[in-house]
Amino acid sequence: MDLRFTEEEVAFRKEVRDFIRQNLPARTRERLRLGYSPTKQDIVDWQRILNKKGWATYKWPKAYGGTDWSPTQRMIFQEENQINHAPEVNGFNITMIGPVIIQFGTPEQKAHILPRAANLEDWWCQGFSEPGSGSDLASLKTAAKRVGDDYIVNGQKIWTSTAHHADWCFALVRTDPNARKPQEGISFLLIDMKTPGITVRPIISIDNSHHLNEVFFDDVKVPVANRVYEENKGWDVAKFLLGNERTGIARLGKSMERINYAQELARDVRQNGKPLIEDAGFRQRVAKLQVQAKALELTQLRVVAKAAGNSDGKPDPFSSVLKIKGTELLQDTAELVMDIAGPLAMPDWAKELDLLNRESGDNEPLIGPEWAGYAAPPYLMLRAASIYGGTNEIQKNILNKAILRL
């Protein structure tokens, strides 16, 4: 297995990098460089710029407006976006609902949903988890009862990322409560978030951001035409959706970018009369993270190289290694930046986040340098990285079974 990049891949990386540097709005770049999450508008603007170039749907087949990039090119594209402070495309649209509709959708669903998802005319959210049904997703209880040409949906979803921005939700619902196995009584519905009976209630995260929500369904009418695939076969769709992501799961580019950023900061920050970058302890810590990033990059290349030569469509269990190590590295690099800020990471960063938006007109001076005010929120929010997308404990169970055969 040759893990070196070919000349074409090196040229492709440069093409992507140049495009991002020339087209990414400066305000978005600055927000992400400081460690702030992109706003909805940042994501919409960037995805539309990419869509115009034909790159937003880079994971879709060419016949549906995608690219014919190899898995390695897709990995490079993602990495360059992360390293160069660009927002990632909306994953619910591009990685989840798009491929599901391409695989299972009717011609009408394809014609209507795909172009709107690509250009972010519709923002999608994922209604899978419920209170008590997260890792054990098949136990979900939200009920959909068929009445004529509609389903009447009742129940609750939780941890629904960006539901407050969403126009549509793809949801797993129970259509047969008496099925032999819990997996057999589930259907996959597309729900218009403007339908009467839907209530979105915010969950404020530890970093004071509003990313998560509870979503309540109270006699919500959903046309049967909005079901994807067969009734009670929604679990097949869910498995396809959850297993679809082979590359990029580690978000390695983001960790690499944070290591570079930490070194940049450490040239300015002084400790014991010297720039922090000259401190042996600091240098060792950075070197350790760099070695881990390199090891992860090689593992990712192995997974990607295998995916390129294998078309069985099944997720590689080694993706679980990428998820575990990738999220640990994201957490460790965010901690490194926060440690550089030291006590200056402590001031009222919620107010400072507001200052970044400038619309508030609040121009109270900051206690420390501007960057230090943004060091804590990513550290806090990334605690969740080892939970979402399947917890790291569940990934270890997958490895136990599939690789260690325990």
Ligand SMILES: Cc1cc2nc3c(=O)[nH]c(=O)nc-3n(C[C@H](O)[C@H](O)[C@H](O)COP(=O)(O)OP(=O)(O)OC[C@H]3O[C@@H](n4cnc5c(N)ncnc54)[C@H](O)[C@@H]3O)c2cc1C
């Ligand atoms: C930031 C964030 C965004 C999210 N976004 C969405 C979203 O948009 N849509 C959506 O549907 N869901 C979303 N989720 C929910 C996410 O998928 C669940 O949190 C996750 O699947 C875990 O489920 P749970 O929270 O119910 O925890 P549980 O499943 O109750 O797990 C609790 C703890 O027990 C451990 N555990 C559980 N079962 C086992 C086992 N068999 N072996 C070993 N350990 C086990 C877990 O690892 C965990 O540490 C999001 C979560 C977060 C944190």
